[in-house]
Amino acid sequence: MSELTRVSETPRVEELEDGTKVYRTAQWSPPGCHGVGCGLRCFVKDGKLVKVEGDPDQPITNGRLCVRCLTLPEYIYHEDRLLYPMKRDRQFRGQPDKWERISWDEAYDIIVSKYHELTAKYGPDTVSVWTGTGREASAYQFQTCNQVFHSRTAIHANGGWSCVIPRQTAMDWLLGCAYVEYDGAFGFKDRYDDPRYELPKYMLIWGRDPLWSNPDGLFGHSTVDMMKRGMKIIVVDPRANWLARHAEIHFQIRPGTDAALAMALNTVIINEDLYDHDFVEKWTYGFDEYAERCRTMTPEMAADICEVPVEDIYAAARMLAQKPCTASVGLKTDQNPNTLQICHAIWGIFAICGNLDNPGGIKLGQTMKNGGSTGRKGVGMQVNEEDTNPIPIAGHDQYPAMDFIINTTQPDCTLDTLRTNIPYPIEFLFIQSSNFISSCITQQPMQWMEACRHKEFVVATDIFMNPTIQALADVVLPVSTSLEHEGIVTFHGCNQPGQFHALTQVLEPLGECKSDLQIMLDLDHRINPDRTEDTEKWASEHGYLDNKIQNIPYTADPETGEPMTYEKLQEWVYGRYEIPYYQYEKGLLRMDGQPGFKSTTGRVELWSTVKNHLGEDPLPYYEEPRFSKRSRPEWTEEYPLDFVTGARRPTSFHTEHRMIDSLREIRTAATVEIHPDTAAKYGIGQGDWVTIENPWGKCKMIADLTPIVKENVIGCDHGWWYPEDKDTELFSVRKSSINSLMPWKEIGKLGLGSHYGALPCKIYRSED
């Protein structure tokens, strides 16, 4: 059974001689990050935060902090922070000088009256709730949308939902479990020294740079900890990032060709009979068909497709067939119409080698109450109410599989819906923590802006004014930072072992800022005053947090056996959440408590019954990137290069932190990585402004000459806008918008996966 224990007995608050109070707390957001729960010691003097340090007691980060937490005081006390609710007449959208301060009551009155007016006119689904990634607000999106506003229009404006959901769908359908991650001994007191743990021999790192992305609650530098202990890494990435440069084997693949490599690795393992026959026999379904399909992709074919040495494919396959081996699979496997096949073949390697839920293998996500998929008809979901509404959720008519995958609209079709009002008009936009007209989540961000510009009502919540709010909002609500409110932070809702920490309020909120949670509850009290179910949960922040904690399995207080509460967790500061190995043998993955996996067949489905049911090929296959030189040879002369995007920097979380001077001092503007030989060919020097252009759009970035990209590939930053350009249209959001060079609705058959890279372009020096 999973279990929860207290990590440290150090008092939560300590007072220094000069009266400074030092509060220990775990961090999430805002400012954004992925909920790693890094441990902080916050020095507060006379009610003001004077310094933030790392807390050595935090069992995973051990006091380490990245530059974003180290600059928290600069962020919290920044002169541009939003401190009060404001309104602006709808006719002045886009104009920075038309905002007017209002009270919370007036803000809520406006929102609630617009809610009643527009839902009476268009129906409840006209209300849309938008979030970005990572921040705490994303944990409240579905509740705000479904339960507060009674709408089905939750929007994640991300082409092909290319952020975690494709990967998670593959985990759910293939592996029959919730979110999987590499086994970094995150739940053990003695971590890597726990006798139950075994260090992986190899970690396959695919399309992910965890050092800077700290994805989905993972402390990325734990990879380095494991390397220091002797683990070797194999990296698949078009860029030779730090990890790739320290890898045993680095596959510097042609962008977007991932599925070919993944299938060929399986081929070698199968042909050389390196797989785990017992595991395959006992726990998998469809191996023979899977093997036959993989073998249609020989290592020689993959070497040609991916433009990598064939001997590396053989060598890597032999390494990965050993036990234990693990994998760290990232966003780039989502950002491809071929995504479900890529993930299928990657997880397949670890399934056929028996590296699932073993010590040092791939840690399978605990399913139980948390479910795996979040789709309305997702496998293993507790569906309380059948959706009998004859009108489909936006995009679910074109992509019915979305009903099984996630409780949002289909993102690409949402842009159609915004423009056409089919199947229903979306006229009320509640945007929380999403800056979607900057170059991050959306493709063609200006088209999304245009589609939203004439909507009847737009309200947004955030810490700073940003291009999206400036362009669209009628009302803006100021959100408190993580040090100004309370909350909890866990590793993927405790699907994974590790952090179970409290966020503690250590400062009075600046101005009139409120937490995302409090805003949701305030709106609920006004819209649903007669709520009869879960009234304690909806009554207060603590009630809500208690309910959230108690819905996680096995979280009883270990001392008293009583249900855990937020207040208790706050005293602990850090909890450690452990999940056993070999859950599939112990009946811990299935709702019925039987051994096996949470799939229709109870096995790892190498031949996917779900994909087959949904009309997709049940086996993995390779699809050439749609705009590659091989797909569009006629474009090669005009657009000789391919660009990739998404490389993370320690100095920002996607579109955030652009106004923090200390971080801008380290990275001043958007950069484009160009191989020195390519730069020489085009007369581009280090630090020059460069225009990147293709048939969909163009943008400008500063040249960074580096051999970490191949001669025919450039690496482009994302998420840039320039808060200092206050007098320029929308903070110069279009200047470095690489996402304006991306087509939209070029997605996989089931509606998942889109090209955020592997796209053609040309570059030239900008004159200005």
Next chain:
Amino acid sequence: MTAYGLMFDNEYCTGCHSCELACRNHLDLPLGQWGIKLLEMGPWRKLDGRWEGKYVPVPTTYCDLCADRVERGEKPSCVLHCLAQAIEYGPLDELAVKMADRGAQCSIFLP
């Protein structure tokens, strides 16, 4: 008198910049001033196809080796916050032994 210094593991330093800002917080320095500065060598491909290149954090003359922190029994700020745990503080002779044990890609700095 025993001399103290900082030892850097240049194989595992990932270039996170945490030392720079942790140090600036400790010394309360303004923008443009550094108590430790991260330098980068390379990267470039060697003749055998492997990569050369490393990050080298260099303490400046502002660095006081966090005397007051050390006196309180705490680690120097850059040591505590380094994401790769690639910095060690100690007496020079002990660091030299550790460096010899490490065997490669290390540097010791006296600010």
